[in-house]
Amino acid sequence: MDTEMVALKKNDTWVLVNLREGHDVPIGCSHDKIVSTLISQLDQTFALKELGLVDYFLSIQVTSIEDGILLSQTKYLNDLLHKSQMQGVNSQNSPINGSLRLSLYEGDPITDVTLNRSVVGALQYISVKRILRYLAVTLDFGLLISKASHFHLEAFCDAVWDSDLDDRRSTTGFCVYFRGTLVSWVSKKQSTVSRSSTEAKFRSLASVITKVTRIQSLFRELYFPLFVSPTIWCDYT
16 A cells, blocks of 8 residues: 555545446546546546536535635535425524523423324424524535645634533534645534533543544655644633
8 A cells, every 4th residue: 555655646646536437536636737647547448438627526516716616515405405395494593402401301201102202203303394494594505625825734622511411421522624624523422521611621622632633644644744733722711
């Protein structure tokens, strides 16, 4: 594998998806001449049809703009709303009610099991409808991959202390940017109980540092080490 990686680094050529007959394969490179040469070599083995610049791949729309490219799923989400007959519905500004906190030990026990299952099914349907209403207002949202002259990792993290009423565990949240582009994001419950909000935030900070370290290690394996130290921001309010 090391030999192949050295060759990729030397030629500055990166094939994003393994070749499979009958499938579209995007090819990316910083030099047009190398792309043309690679396509000519592949055409000697495979029956190729060049489709031009990629605009739709794996349900993701790719829109070229002046500062880079925009990845979105507008068509996919429109098809989903059409399939569920929810075009033109009233929108929601969030997929869930963020202020609602539920517990396994609150409320009265259900005596009618059949009724309980029916209610749960109805609640699941309502939850799905709320998510679809949220998607309806975010159809044009996307991930912008912009041009940048720097190769800098930057991360932001936070934590919600004591967010689970039952096990008292907190929630970690963070996002990582490379060259100003979002490349990783997480929102998950912490594995242990934190005795203070400060401890919960330090656990969140440790999680994002672990992620950033892994990303740095990945770049080293790709023979593209990052010489600028990453910047990590943590909200301590």
